[in-house]
Amino acid sequence: MMDDEQIELLRRHIGEMIKRVKTDIAAYTQITKPIAPDNAIGRLTRLEAMNSMSINEAALRMSKSRLERLERALTSLYEPDFGYCAECEEPIPFARLMIMPEAEFCVECAEKMNA
Numbered sequence: 001m002m003d004d005e006q007i008e009l010l011r012r013h014i015g016e017m018i019k020r021v022k023t024d025i026a027a028y029t030q031i032t033k034p035i036a037p038d039n040a041i042g043r044l045t046r047l048e049a050m051n052s053m054s055i056n057e058a059a060l061r062m063s064k065s066r067l068e069r070l071e072r073a074l075t076s077l078y079e080p081d082f083g084y085c086a087e088c089e090e091p092i093p094f095a096r097l098m099i100m101p102e103a104e105f106c107v108e109c110a111e112k113m114n115a
Contacts, residue, residue: 001083001091006094007078009098010077010094010097010098011074011077013098013101014070014077014101015074017070017101018070018071018074021063021066021067021070022067024059025060025063025064025067028056028057028059028060028063029060031053031056032053032056032057032060034053069102070101070102072102073101073102083097085104085105086104086105086109087106087112087113088106088108090106091106092105093106093107
């Protein structure tokens with residue numbers, strides 16, 4: 001179980017992460033705007049631009065998903081079951097929560113699920 005100091009540290013950390021992800025989302029949104037067909041770039045350059053856009057669109061989707069998970073973690077931070085593995089119900093180590101505050105599983109259970 002986390003103490004009040006750890007909860008406050010995690011709350012501030014999640015807030016900072018949310019700000020960074022929102023900045024990323026704004027940047028990805030800007031660079032994923034459609035390429036105008038009348039833009040006078042070469043065929044290969046257009047294909048490269050479309051490929052790059054596809055990669056950036058995937059990054060945008062991942063960032064939006066992460067933002068939702070971080071916001072959910074922030075709102076559930078004070079709930080009694082926050083920080084406990086959804087599978088084995090053991091506490092998730094604080095270091096893991098600092099790296100990935102939206103984690104719902106301990107490393108061991110997450111590895112079992114991905115195996």
